[in-house]
Amino acid sequence: MKLAKRVGMKKAKVAIARKIAVILHCIWVDGTSFDWGHAPT
DSSP: OHHHHHHOHHHHHHHHHHHHHHHHHHHHHHTOOOOTTSOOO
């Protein structure tokens, strides 16, 4: 919410979407399997 207050809600949504897209792309390229139920070790 700090980002939304600073730059506006629209830009904050785009920034979060880009961040998630980068993480997903790294997972796909690396071939890492992601499990929602377990913390990383």
